[in-house]
Amino acid sequence: MAALRPLLVRTAAVAALSASLAACASVGSDGGMAPVISRVSLDLGKDTAKIVTASDAAAVKARVDRLLARPLTADAAVQIALLNNRGLQAEYNVLGVSEAEYVEASLPPSPTVSIERVAGSGDLDVERRLIADLLQLLTLPKRAKIAKTEFRAAQYKAIAATFRTATEARRAFYRAVAARETAAFLESARASAGAAAELTKKLGETGAATKLNQARSGALYAEVATELAEARLEASKEREALTRQLGLWGRDLNYKLPGRLPSFPRLKSQGDVEATAIRQRVDIIGDRLELDALAQAYGLTEQTRAISMLEVTGLANHTRSADGEKANPKGFEVAAEIPIFDFGRARSVKARETYMGAVNRLLEKAVNARSEAREAYATYRGRHEIARAYQDRVLPLRKVITEEAQLQYNGMLVDAFELLTNARENVAANVAGIRAKRDFFIADVDFQAALIGGGSADEPAPEPKPASANPASAASPE
Structure with a gap:
């Protein structure tokens, strides 16, 4: 009895500490969104919000409507996606689940109450038991700390998902605008080719154009018309891809896109991109926190490797015999699992290998x-160099060539074949110039994503988290 008193005193102290800790951990009103909103505002200059109530949804709809009332810009597309993309809202729901798990892990284990009543031959025996998991109670502070670290990691995962949504929306915007600009240029080129083919046909009727030149002119028109059909299909597909990123449907599908890609922005300097990526990328920060949680869970596993069940039971009996005598004995019972076949070695090895695997993945x-x-x-x-070369050299020279070829053709200095060949090359150069400019803007988006995170939608599946609710498997996730 005397030997058990220090254990009971320690248990009472831990229970008091656990109750204090549990009082501090509670589900917040923002669902853990405060760091997400702050980081998105700081790095992207945009707003994001978790839609919980009908008033939240109405506020988001009103703002999206205001943004859609004007022709869309890249910044407006990103802002709409951050507010309206339901996949991103699902990521915020995952964050809310993580916060609830943190709160659950911070609560003391609930005791079990049992009552047993046995009566017969005039005797009555009533036994009352109050059973508490002592091991869960003793390890509560460490399990709560692990859960808090996991919750912080989940917040960075939500930030990374937000950055990824912004990146994908901006990419989709530039692709949609470039596809629309390409289709518009080919529309104009087809009209010019059609006029030339019609003129050549009329000249052929008078004998001023050979049958070969008529066929070449008709072929150019047919080729440009085919390219236009492809461009229109691509423009439709890219617009739908953008629509999905923005989460739009119904009447919102009539949003307006600009007819051309924006002008070139100021070129960014290199700086120390490696150090910036290591310091700022939110996916790396999140992985570091998960590694910290695994390290804490590994330590907890080492501390509890030789015992996985320890229960203390308070007993109170009420006995009444047939002759009216009563007895009310009281006492307690301590139950511990005896590790005859497993001294925790397997759990320890599993925890260590899980931790080292996470270390290697982070490295x-x-x-x-x-x-x-x-x-x-x-x-x-x-x-940037390729796109600027098209804008500053290739396309201006192509314009000069086209104008001079037309003048020489009018002066009968070159034949129709050379004029048609130049027309084909001019169409190809302009389409390539639009695509080069689009690729530069997408490369700009990718460069920003490489520095702060959120660059790829194909993230590896997250590693299993330590089961911090159970100290026996705290570092051996299943």
């Missing part, structure tokens, strides 16, 4: 992040 991600940042900047600068 791999850090190495890859450095490389991705360098590659993204090289691609950004390369795409």
Whole structure:
């Protein structure tokens, strides 16, 4: 009895501490969104919100309607996606689940109450039991700390999902606008080719144009018309891809896109892109926090490896015999699992291997992040040089060639074949110029994503989390 008193005193102290800790952990009104909103505002200059109530949905709808009332811009598309994309809202729901799990892990284990009544031959025996999981209670502070770290990691995962949504919306916007601009140019080129084909046909009727030149002119018109059909299909597909990213439907589908890609922005300097990526990428920060949680769970597993069940039971009996005598004995019972076949070695090894696997994945991600940042900047600068070459040299020269070829054809200095060949090359150069400019803007988006995170939608599946609710398996997730 005397030997058990220190244990009972310690249990009472831990229970008091647990009650205090549980009082501090509660589900917040914002669902853990405060760090997400702050980081999105700081890095993207945009707003995001979790839609919970009907008033939240109405406020979001009103703002989306205001943004759609004007021709869409890249910034407006990102803002609409951050407010209206239901996939992103689902990520915020996952964050809310993580907060609830943190609160659950911070609560003391609920005791079990049992009452047993046995009567017969005039005797009555009533036994009352109050059973508490002592091991759960003793490990509560550490399990709560693990759950809090996991919750912080989940917040960074939500930030990464927000950045990814913004990145995908901006990419989709540039692709949709470029496809629309390409279709508009080919529409104009088809009209010019059609007029030339009609003129050549009339000249052929008078004998001024050969049958070969008529066929060449008709072929050019047919080729441009086919390219236009392809461009229109691509424009429709890219617009639908943008629509999905924005989460629009119904009357909102009539939003207006600009006819041309925006002008070139100021070129960004390189700086130390590797250090910036390692310091700012939210996916790496989230993985670091998950690794911290695994480390804490591994330590808890080592501390509890030799025992996975420890219960204390308070007993109170009420006995009445047939002759009227009564007895009310009281006492307690302590039950512990005896590790005859497993001294926790398997759990310890599993926890260690899980932890080291997470360490190696994080190191791999850090190495890859450095490389991705360098590659993204090289691609950004390369795409800029290619797009500027088209805008400043190739297309102006093509315009001069087209004008001079037309003059020489009018002066009968060149034949129709050379004029048609130049027309084909001019169409190809302009389409390539639009695509080069589109690729530069997408490379700009990818470079930003490589520095802060959210670059790829194909994220690897998250590793299993430690089952912090059970100290026996705290670092051995299933």
